[in-house]
Structures are given as C-alpha cells and as structure tokens.
Amino acid sequence: MAAAHNQNNDQNVLHPHISPTSMYLKVGGALFGLTILTVIAHQFHEALGAFNALVAFGIAAIKAGLVLLYFMHLKDDNNMNRVIFASGFFFLIVLLLFSVVDIASRALEVSPL
Incomplete structure (x- = not known):
C-alpha cells in the first residue's frame, strides 16, 4: 500500500529541466552571433533602405525565440x-x-x- 502511495506522489513532483552546459553555451554563442549580425546589418542600413526594420525585427524575433525555447525552458514545457x-x-x-x-x-x- 505504501509503495502505491509513493508511486502516485512521484507523478506530481515537478522535475527540473536539466540541460547540458554545452547546450547553453551553443545558444549563448548563437545569441552573441546574432547580436553581431544586428550590428553588421546596422552598418548597411542605407543599402537596406525600407528593409532595414524588417531585418532588425527578424533577427530580434530569432533571438527572442532562442531565449524563450532554451533559457525559459518552453521547449520542454x-x-x-x-x-x-x-x-x-x-x-x-x-x-x-x-x-x-x-x-x-x-x-x-x-x-x-
């Protein structure tokens, strides 16, 4: 009886999402790379013209998606x-x-x- 009781309680326990450090380093590197890409895109803002904002928002959306998925653990939620x-x-x-x-x-x- 006690074993069945413990088994039911184990299902309700929140387990933390344990991710390897290498994954966080890769995602962090991607975020740094995208930040550098944003700075480079700003250097070409005159050549991009009307697409300048679209490129900036696109890069920002990718960065936000990475943060949401990996650092906020929505990928595992x-x-x-x-x-x-x-x-x-x-x-x-x-x-x-x-x-x-x-x-x-x-x-x-x-x-x-």
Whole structure:
C-alpha cells in the first residue's frame, strides 16, 4: 500500500529541466552571433533602405525565440504555457497592426510655414 502511495506522489513532483552546459553555451554563442549580425546589418542600413526594420525585427524575433525555447525552458514545457506565450505575442502584433493602420490612415497635413 505504501509503495502505491509513493508511486502516485512521484507523478506530481515537478522535475527540473536539466540541460547540458554545452547546450547553453551553443545558444549563448548563437545569441552573441546574432547580436553581431544586428550590428553588421546596422552598418548597411542605407543599402537596406525600407528593409532595414524588417531585418532588425527578424533577427530580434530569432533571438527572442532562442531565449524563450532554451533559457525559459518552453521547449520542454507543456503546451498550455506555449499557448499563453503565443497569445501574448498575438496581441502584441494586433496592437502594432492597429498602430500602423492608424498612422497610415491619417490625412497628410502640409505645414503653412
């Protein structure tokens, strides 16, 4: 009876996600590399023109994804936490889209000066 009781309690214990140090070093190296890539992309901001922001946001999204997956352990977590994080990003995108639509729909005013 005691063995069955202990077996049920073992299922409810939270086990930490133990990851090898080499994985953290690889992800950290990738984050440093992407940071350097961001600085290099900034050097070419005139050549990139309108795509400058798109490149910067793309690199930032990749870095955020690495941090979420590996350092915040979403890769090993359950799907409910992934849905919660994804809903936060969804509402951030909705907020940004409303801002873009608001700015794009404004009437152009010419200064009398």
